[in-house]
Amino acid sequence: MRELYIPNAELQDVWKWFILRHIFGGYDNSIAKALDSIQDSAVFAELLGDFLITKLSYYDLYKDNYHNLLLGMLSFRGFETISNRESGMGRYDLLVKMPKYYIIFELKMVKEEHLMESAVNDVLKQIDERKYWAGLGTNPPVYKVGIAFYNKQCVVKSVLHDGAKDRKFGARALNKF
Numbered sequence: 001m002r003e004l005y006i007p008n009a010e011l012q013d014v015w016k017w018f019i020l021r022h023i024f025g026g027y028d029n030s031i032a033k034a035l036d037s038i039q040d041s042a043v044f045a046e047l048l049g050d051f052l053i054t055k056l057s058y059y060d061l062y063k064d065n066y067h068n069l070l071l072g073m074l075s076f077r078g079f080e081t082i083s084n085r086e087s088g089m090g091r092y093d094l095l096v097k098m099p100k101y102y103i104i105f106e107l108k109m110v111k112e113e114h115l116m117e118s119a120v121n122d123v124l125k126q127i128d129e130r131k132y133w134a135g136l137g138t139n140p141p142v143y144k145v146g147i148a149f150y151n152k153q154c155v156v157k158s159v160l161h162d163g164a165k166d167r168k169f170g171a172r173a174l175n176k177f
Contacts (some may be wrong), residue, residue, distance in 0.1 A: 029177075056069075093107045
């Protein structure tokens, strides 16, 4: 194995854009379209599923590279994306700040195909239980998106965060302490 050293920032930028355009070329407008219609999970699932099938090798997805894949896709498109930030009572996988709303992504890799549906429900529940939306408020609105991966397949579900319900719940919880 050899290491590659890039001697300066200018060449680093050139290589970064060359690699990202080669891998993600043609998908940047589709990603924007999918995020603009995040309330329809099927649109995002179709884009991501198509990308997994047509652009990646099974070996590219070794271990938990789905997080880095999604982070790269979103960052390449220029979205303000925050990864692995502590919020509420835990740490979300990704937060995307769109002009009119926020998106919290929580990802799960499963070992068997039939587990994808329950896994995506579990990660949506995790977002609520750990209050990953804390500190974001409700203006702009927050979409909670769970994605479960099995090899080159994915299941996506998105839910609009109901801030009023969560504020009431938070107040009751605080009164217990």
